Amino acid sequence: MIQRHSKSTRPLILGATKWLAISLLLVPVDASAQTYGFHSFEVPDAPITGGRGLDDGSCQVGYYQTDAADFSTAHAIRRCDGQIETIDPPTSISDRRAFDIRSTGEVVGSAQRATGSDGFQLNGEVYSWFEFPGADQTVLRGINDAGHTVGEYAVSDGTHRGFARISGLLLNVNVPLAIDTRARGINNDVDIVGFWEDSSGLRHGFLREVSGIYTTFDFPGATETLLGDINDTGEIVGTYFDSSGTPHGFLRTAPLVRFVTVDMPGSVGTIATGINEAGELTGEWIDDAGIHRGFVAIPHLFADGFESGNLEAWTSVAP
Secondary structure, three states: OOOEOOOOOOOOEOOOOOEEEEEOOOOOOOOOOOOEEEEEEEOOOOOEEEEEEEOOOOOOEEEEEEEOOOHHHHEEEEOOEEEEEOOOOOOOEEEEEEEOOOOOOOEEEEEOOOOOOEEEEEOOEEEEEOOOOOOOOOEEEOOOOOOEEEEEEEEEOEEEEEEEEEEOOEEEEEEOOOEEEEEEEEEOOOOOEEEEOOOOOEHHHHHEEEOOEEEEEEOOOEEEEEEEEEEEEEEEEEEOOOOOEEEEEEEEOOOOOOOEEEEOOOOOOOEEEEOOOOEEEEEEOOOOOOEEEEEEEEOOOOOOOOOOOOOOOOOOOOO
């Protein structure tokens, strides 16, 4: 149900053709390579609001929770031109989240319904459900302009496997030797990013090129790295955790590879999850009271024309 604030056909499963894993190390960290203007947004009275994906226009998607300690209280949201609306699927019962939006406005996400937790797509006013064959749980995480989607599903032991749905066909997306793989973002070249878990329980980022080659990497000096999205330039957004366990957003630039920390000014933690073709980012930030709010980060210049060195000049709270 769409509220404004003031199972699909099972396709054929294909396997990947190449499984070469490459580790990328010792890449420069450049804190000055990119500066941003930040805009914060939240659902009134919600202790948690998070951005997750954004299009090339003025829309973001994400979720809010009415109880910070209870995931089941999550509701999916879409924010366009500063206005937030709830977009919960009508047959869902709890834990509703929107994760990405493409240029046509189609949204992907996941929600709990009576038969289990499944992925959903919203196209206009029409919802459809997707359940990975035989899975205990399915999440749709990313969508590109062609309508190709990525996500993950849970198996009986509680671990996850990544997948892509390309023109109705399913492709396995799993890092070799990984205990757990989550596919989070896909660009129009069908490059896929996400993260994987090793035998020690630590998470690392991965890039799967359309050729089937996997590259795994971490933000330099981080204890864990989670990749969220990739654009057509090859820029990758994600989150890393420092030695104290604090999350920080980051950008991996392209074609010259550098790592840039992207933290909301005044935050005690930043989670970056989405990027569009203009290099704008979205995610969520945490204040010192533990409140989570969504954000949009605009590179170089602020929408109001402020110089890009003054990060707080365009910080505000909406809707």
